[in-house]
Amino acid sequence: xxxxxxxxxxxxxxxxxxxxxxxxxxxxxxxxxxxxxxxxxxxxxxxxxxxxxxxxxxxxxxxxxxxxxxxxxxxxxxxxxxxxxxxxxxxxxxxxxxxxxxxxxxxxxxxxxx
Amino acid sequence: xxxxxxxxxxxxxxxxxxxxxxxxxxxxxxxxxxxxxxxxxxxxxxxxxxxxxxxxxxxxxxxxxxxxxxxxxxxxxxxxxxxxxxxxxxxxxxxxxxxxxxxxxxxxxxx
Numbered sequence: 001x002x003x004x005x006x007x008x009x010x011x012x013x014x015x016x017x018x019x020x021x022x023x024x025x026x027x028x029x030x031x032x033x034x035x036x037x038x039x040x041x042x043x044x045x046x047x048x049x050x051x052x053x054x055x056x057x058x059x060x061x062x063x064x065x066x067x068x069x070x071x072x073x074x075x076x077x078x079x080x081x082x083x084x085x086x087x088x089x090x091x092x093x094x095x096x097x098x099x100x101x102x103x104x105x106x107x108x109x110x111x112x113x114x
Numbered sequence: 115x116x117x118x119x120x121x122x123x124x125x126x127x128x129x130x131x132x133x134x135x136x137x138x139x140x141x142x143x144x145x146x147x148x149x150x151x152x153x154x155x156x157x158x159x160x161x162x163x164x165x166x167x168x169x170x171x172x173x174x175x176x177x178x179x180x181x182x183x184x185x186x187x188x189x190x191x192x193x194x195x196x197x198x199x200x201x202x203x204x205x206x207x208x209x210x211x212x213x214x215x216x217x218x219x220x221x222x223x224x225x
Contacts, residue, residue: 004157035215040123042204042217043158058212090157100146100165103213105157 003027004106006091012112019078021109023091030096032074033103034058034066037088046089049074050096081113118207120216128224129197135190135219137205147188148206148213149179158204164188175199195223 007022025032031050035043045058047066055066063085067075074093078085088110092103121136139147146165150158162173169181179190188205200223205216 040217042120043206043215045212048212092157100148100163102148102160102163103150103158105159107155107157 004091004093004104006089006106006109008109009107010110010112012114013078013081014114015082017078017081017113019081019111019113021076021078021089021091021111023074023076023106024072025074025091025093025104026072027093027095027104028071029093029104030071031094032068033092033094034064034074034076035090035092036060037090037108043090046076081111083113085111086113087111118205118214118216120203120205120219122219123217124220124222126222126224127195130194132193133191133195133199133221135203135205135221137188137190137216139186139188139205139207146208147179147181149173149177149188149190150204150206150215151175152202152204152218154201161190161203195221197223197225199223 004025013019033048034046037043044060049055049068065077088108090108091106094101117140119138127133148163149161151161152158162171164171164181172178177192202218202220204218206213208214
């Protein structure tokens, strides 16, 4: 089974801090994604990466950046955390082969910015 | 703009009753359609997907969905639900790189 591991289940950070959310997958998937999940808003794509060092903006990239130095690891960076970034963050991966391969999700990181 | 609309934010049902969770998609969404389920304190997992061919798609845990092109719908159904089906369900559509998710439907199964 594919395993997508997010390093922290809960995080509490202060406004203005630089925050790193880490995600590792063990299935050699090319594609990796960061979503934000908020009640009543569903999942919104922040960034995705289809290869090492490659990244593309999703629907809500403002205030975030990403890093993909190794194929298995995809980091989400909040350069200066703000209270409106308090949310659940979900990482996912998929293979690009075949038609519409499924996304494999981690269990999420619940970030609170105070 | 792409959009996926889940028509009900919450659906309460009794155990062993049938259930339908409704999803409509905009015609601009590429016709790969999915249903994902999120159990409490977990990530999402795939229930089923529609790519092409037969409009009735069967998934895991006894769920099925029907693709209806004329009504731009992809409703999820189960003939008899269990307490363990209590979860949030997300409809999604799009391509390999960009999936647009609906806002979710919380299914609560009561004894």
